[in-house]
Amino acid sequence: MITPLPQLRETVQARARHALACGALRPIETEQRFIDDGGIRFVIRMVSSLREKAERQAQNLAAALQSGRQHNPFLPYDEDLFVARLSPAHVCLLNKFNVIDHHLLIVTSAYEDQEMLLTEGDFAALKVCLDALGGLGFYNGGSCAGASQPHKHLQLIPLPIADEGPAIPIAPLLANTGNDAPTALPGLPFRHAYARLGAEHAGTSATGIGTWAAATHAVYRQALAATGIGAVACAGGERQGAPYNFLMTHAWMLIVPRTREVFEGISVNALGFAGSLFVRDARELAILERAGPMAALRQVGVSDS
Numbered sequence: 001m002i003t004p005l006p007q008l009r010e011t012v013q014a015r016a017r018h019a020l021a022c023g024a025l026r027p028i029e030t031e032q033r034f035i036d037d038g039g040i041r042f043v044i045r046m047v048s049s050l051r052e053k054a055e056r057q058a059q060n061l062a063a064a065l066q067s068g069r070q071h072n073p074f075l076p077y078d079e080d081l082f083v084a085r086l087s088p089a090h091v092c093l094l095n096k097f098n099v100i101d102h103h104l105l106i107v108t109s110a111y112e113d114q115e116m117l118l119t120e121g122d123f124a125a126l127k128v129c130l131d132a133l134g135g136l137g138f139y140n141g142g143s144c145a146g147a148s149q150p151h152k153h154l155q156l157i158p159l160p161i162a163d164e165g166p167a168i169p170i171a172p173l174l175a176n177t178g179n180d181a182p183t184a185l186p187g188l189p190f191r192h193a194y195a196r197l198g199a200e201h202a203g204t205s206a207t208g209i210g211t212w213a214a215a216t217h218a219v220y221r222q223a224l225a226a227t228g229i230g231a232v233a234c235a236g237g238e239r240q241g242a243p244y245n246f247l248m249t250h251a252w253m254l255i256v257p258r259t260r261e262v263f264e265g266i267s268v269n270a271l272g273f274a275g276s277l278f279v280r281d282a283r284e285l286a287i288l289e290r291a292g293p294m295a296a297l298r299q300v301g302v303s304d305s
Contacts, residue, residue: 002087002124002209008132012094012102015083019094024080028099030278032163033285038294039187040169040275043162045099046285074107074151090125095155099278104129104156106137112152115142117231117238118220118246122154124213129156130250131209136161136168137248138270144243145258146269161276169275174252182223182255189294190301192256192273193223197248216253220246223255227302245270256301263287263296272297 005011019025030045073096083092086106095103106125118139126137135158140147160167173187174194182193197216224231230241243258247270256273264287266279277293279285288296 002121002128004209005084005086005128005132008084008092008129012083012104012133015081016094016102019080022080024078024096025094026097027101028097030099034162034164035289035293037292038189039172040294041162041165042169042288042293043165043276044285044288044293045276045278046282047280072111072149072151074105074153075111077107086125086128087121089121092125092129100157100161102133102158104133106154106156108152112236113239114140114147114150114152115239115243116152116236117224117240118154118217119237120210120213120217122152123216123220124209126154126156126248127209127212127216133158134250135159136274138274139246140269141240141245141258142243144261145245146261146267146272155270157271161271161274168249170273174254180219182219182226182253189303190256190298191227191304192254192301193226195219195223195253197251197253216248219253220255223253227255227257229255229257245273247274258300259302260300263299264291266296268296268300272300 016025028047030047033044033046035042035044077091077093078096081094081096083094083104086092089109091107091109093105093107095105106129130137133156135156137154137156139154161169166172173185175185177183177194177196180196180198182195184192185194197219224244227244229244231238232241245256245258247254254273261267266277266284266287268277277288279288
């Protein structure tokens with residue numbers, strides 16, 4: 001059984017202080033820029049232009065990519081990054097190379113592939129974090145969707161995402177739909193499915209978490225189907241039929257199918273579809289300013305036109 005962790009916020013803060021002090025946590029410091037496009041004030045995080053800081057961040061970024069793609073950092077995980085056990089099957093870790101403070105990873109204790117579909121158990125573990133911390137949960141379904149390594153892990157970041165604007169930049173386009181069935185929103189120029197989460201998704205007790213996970217998992221499967229993403233039976237469960245990004249708060253869920261990871265050399269993960277993008281230098285920032293972030297998202301997503 002999964003039980004609530006009401007002290008999780010304090011635990012995250014304490015573990016982050018410890019991990020910083022011992023050097024296990026290696027934040028990537030960035031400068032924020034904003035680009036208004038398609039009704040969204042996109043936040044663009046760029047590695048600092050200061051020489052020493054830029055060199056350190058470039059080394060951290062290279063190390064993050066190397067550690068993610070060449071070995072599994074979760075088996076075993078770094079004990080200094082451990083936050084809490086969320087369930088018998090999930091642990092909560094600090095993201096070693098974080099751009100946003102208190103960026104958490106919700107990781108399966110045993111190896112599961114990142115292209116496996118999310119389960120009710122995954123949703124229950126995410127619920128424990130959402131109840132204690134709020135924030136935005138997300139999942140990169142495969143390397144084409146921005147996943148840096150193949151061990152299944154959801155992620156959670158605190159809100160607000162940026163220093164100004166809505167807590168989640170994409171919020172102005174998330175209309176109040178007439179019902180909770182997955183639907184498409186007129187302001188998003190790429191295939192997607194958006195669903196509100198109603199009262200049946202609000203349970204916070206131990207039994208409520210299980211009920212919530214079952215109901216929310218059903219919405220997730222409906223949203224996948226609405227975007228044309230099927231399930232492929234395999235040993236151990238079901239794999240995704242195509243790459244996709246998943247974003248969720250207490251109030252809504254968004255599924256976005258993907259066709260490629262990068263736009264003109266700029267990697268895009270699920271946070272891009274929340275209105276938050278990361279660039280490594282001024283050249284990549286200029287690319288986004290010229291093309292527009294919404295065009296970048298359209299290029300890495302699936303066009304229905």
